[in-house]
Amino acid sequence: MPLSVPDRLADLPYAHLLSAHTGPLRSDGRYDTVHFDGGEHTDESAGGAAFLECAFTGVSLSGVGLRQARFNEVWAQAGRWVGCDLSESEWQDTAFTGGVLAGVAAHGSALRRTVFRGCKLEAVNLRGAVLRDVVFEDCLLRDVDFGDARLTDVSFPGSTLEEVRLRGAGHTRTDLRGAVRLGLPDGHQGLRGAVISPTQLLELAPQFAHALGITVKD
Template sequence: MAGRGKGTTTVRAVRRPEVRLPELRPYDGGPLESEGDYDGLEFLDADWAGQTAHGARFLDCALRRCALDETVLGRARFIDSVLSGVRGVGTDLSQASLRDVEVTDARLGGVQLHGAVLERVVVRGGKIDFPNLRGAKLRDVAFEGCVLVEADFSGAELERVTFDDCTLARLDLTEVRMKDVDLRGAAAVDIARGIDRLSGAVISAAQLLDLAPAFAAQIGVRVE
């Protein structure tokens, strides 16, 4: 557990995205295309349920209140973009790349982000149930005021990641690798698996007490 006093290791701050969108053009409403190239567009209240845009590229775009139920966006790239109020179940973002992206008030269930790369990303508000982040790489990612339920980070790499005012329910941290991960600001932390992988993270004294039963179970200590 890192501290801030003299002679102790400090947690490096997250480098946050600075998204400055240009004047956007409204999208024409047509279906998405695999390997499509979308630049400087605003997608407003679009229903992309069941559509496929594998490998598509979104640069300087805004996606507002779009429906992403079973939408396939595997290997898609989102750069200098904003996703606001997006919602959906079973959205496929496997191996996608998000760089300099702001995600606000998302409501997603079972989103597939395994193998994805998130760099300089803010996830603010909303609720994400059962996200699959297996093998993902998160660098300079700030979660703020959101709820993550049964997030699977198995085998993921987290560097400079924060969870301010977030509720983290039944996290799976199996084989995760952490560096400069700050959990102190989380409203609640519940780790279902992989509590032994918290090396590289910093938690508060109060959180240590809350997690004590899980630590004890990990090393085989009975508390009666």
């Protein structure tokens, strides 16, 4: 079921418990009810770190290593996460709103009950990831790779997909009907099990025809 995403920091159920973070991120660190507000973290190593009921507001992460990190009930707003290693990370009951994820390695990650709202995802590697109850709402996904990923109850309302790869992906109730645009360089590859609209079917018809060896002429 979709995660309800607060619009303001003050609306978080744990807002009154948050304490301000100072200093660099630490490998295997445990951050419980911590507020990361502004600032930039560059080339830091925080592999295996755990973030529980934390908030990120306007935080810039550049080249930060977060391999196998865990994000549980995390709210991130207006952040820029660029060139970060989030491979094999775990996300649950987490929201990323109004931010940018670019050049991010997130292959083999597990995302559950997670919302991306009003975000830009560019050159994000989600190969082999497992996504369950994930919503990409009003997002731009450009050069995002879901190859060999497993998607269950994933939807894209109001989102634009450009150069999004799905080859080898497995779908259970993946709903693409709300997407504004389906830019799929793999064509029909990786769509088995997904739900699309009649209009989207017509847009993809040339790719389906080519795959089946059908020539369409007037």
